[in-house]
Amino acid sequence: MxxxxxxxxxxxQTYTSRANSANQDARPAKNQDEAVNSSMADSIxxxxxxxxxxxxxxxMDTQPTDRQKYVSDIKLKVETNQYNINVEAVxxxxxxxxxxxxx
Numbered sequence: 001m002x003x004x005x006x007x008x009x010x011x012x013q014t015y016t017s018r019a020n021s022a023n024q025d026a027r028p029a030k031n032q033d034e035a036v037n038s039s040m041a042d043s044i045x046x047x048x049x050x051x052x053x054x055x056x057x058x059x060m061d062t063q064p065t066d067r068q069k070y071v072s073d074i075k076l077k078v079e080t081n082q083y084n085i086n087v088e089a090v091x092x093x094x095x096x097x098x099x100x101x102x103x
Contacts, residue, residue: 046054077083 074083
């Protein structure tokens with residue numbers, strides 16, 4: 001089938017105008033780029049759970065001085081054989097953990 005006459009010109013003009021408008025959309029003018037860049041900024045929205053996890057992570061990075069003193073005291077007691085373990089308390093915690101897993 002051959003298209004000729006005014007119909008052919010109309011089709012060519014339509015195709016050409018669509019191709020030109022697509023090129024203009026792909027390459028915005030320099031002034032438009034500057035306007036877009038100045039009005040829009042990058043942003044991140046975090047969920048509450050993520051914020052909580054970040055707080056926990058930050059608090060784990062910094063150790064409280066009380067904890068360091070507590071650990072150093074225990075180390076000293078272990079090295080001098082003065083650290084006594086409460087066997088009954090350990091056994092109760094172990095059985096409690098096992099019971100939680102079973103039930």
